[in-house]
Amino acid sequence: MTEPLLHLSDVHTHIGPYHILHGVDFAVPAGELTMLLGRNGAGKTTTLRTIMGLWQASSGRIRFDGRDITASSTPDIARSGIAYVPEAMGIFTDLTVRENIVLAARSGPVDRTRLDWILGLFPALKRFWNLPAGNLSGGQKQMLAIARAIAEPRRLLLIDEPTKGLAPVMVRSMIEAFRALKAAGETILLVEQNFYAASALGDNAVVMDDGRIVHSGTMSELVADAALQQHLLGLSLDAHQ
Ligand SMILES: Nc1ncnc2c1ncn2[C@@H]1O[C@H](COP(=O)(O)OP(=O)(O)OP(=O)(O)O)[C@@H](O)[C@H]1O
Numbered sequence: 134m135t136e137p138l139l140h141l142s143d144v145h146t147h148i149g150p151y152h153i154l155h156g157v158d159f160a161v162p163a164g165e166l167t168m169l170l171g172r173n174g175a176g177k178t179t180t181l182r183t184i185m186g187l188w189q190a191s192s193g194r195i196r197f198d199g200r201d202i203t204a205s206s207t208p209d210i211a212r213s214g215i216a217y218v219p220e221a222m223g224i225f226t227d228l229t230v231r232e233n234i235v236l237a238a239r240s241g242p243v244d245r246t247r248l249d250w251i252l253g254l255f256p257a258l259k260r261f262w263n264l265p266a267g268n269l270s271g272g273q274k275q276m277l278a279i280a281r282a283i284a285e286p287r288r289l290l291l292i293d294e295p296t297k298g299l300a301p302v303m304v305r306s307m308i309e310a311f312r313a314l315k316a317a318g319e320t321i322l323l324v325e326q327n328f329y330a331a332s333a334l335g336d337n338a339v340v341m342d343d344g345r346i347v348h349s350g351t352m353s354e355l356v357a358d359a360a361l362q363q364h365l366l367g368l369s370l371d372a373h374q
């Protein structure tokens with residue numbers, strides 16, 4: 134068996150005096166989309182921040198691409214090829230869409246072919262190309278944040294709740310963009326509360342509760358088992374379409 138691209142084993146994270154992650158174990162296979170699911174406060178964002186080194190794991194191991202990155206600094210982790218799109222997006226509202234994307238590429242101008250590919254994923258951004266990003270809708274801002282994350286080729290994308298608060302039509306556009314990213318072979322770890330989006334996109338599903346992984350398997354297995362969904366997430370697929 135080949136080693137997964139990312140592997141967390143027995144990861145604990147403390148934030149100040151609080152013990153938030155209690156031994157997180159899961160793997161993200163290369164070229165697949167892994168959904169990280171769980172109720173509010175389960176520890177999903179803390180897990181992404183711990184992978185990025187924004188919180189330091191207090192024990193356990195995080196391996197990425199065959200290397201131990203547990204104690205690496207956030208800039209080193211980013212340089213090793215992991216991009217992180219936090220929930221609060223991180224775009225420059227006073228700069229144009231073009232400037233936002235151009236500034237996201239650290240090692241030189243964004244390759245023209247890549248730019249065309251990115252704008253093909255998020256056609257809405259083309260319309261606002263030379264306008265301040267502050268003019269974009271919430272969903273378009275999310276798309277710009279993802280466009281920034283992929284301005285350069287990356288090995289792994291960590292994305293926190295890209296569909297949060299979006300209207301159904303925008304959720305569908307986001308799903309289409311993620312399908313295209315998957316088709317391009319990107320490896321993605323996606324936090325998602327929208328079970329409809331999760332079931333449409335996930336290859337694998339990892340479910341957290343109270344700082345622990347309580348289930349890992351294929352997304353289709355979870356989609357097919359309403360009782361398991363109810364037990365793990367307290368929701369049913371039908372209720373979230
Ligand atoms: N800076 C912080 N200081 C103290 N506690 C925190 C901090 N950040 C998160 N927590 C706590 O850690 C737990 C996990 O939070 P986290 O944000 O990782 O959950 P989540 O699964 O992303 O939730 P949501 O679905 O609401 O985004 C929660 O109990 C939260 O209150």
Ligand SMILES: [Mg+2]
Pocket residue numbers: 177178179220293
């Ligand atoms: Mg969160």
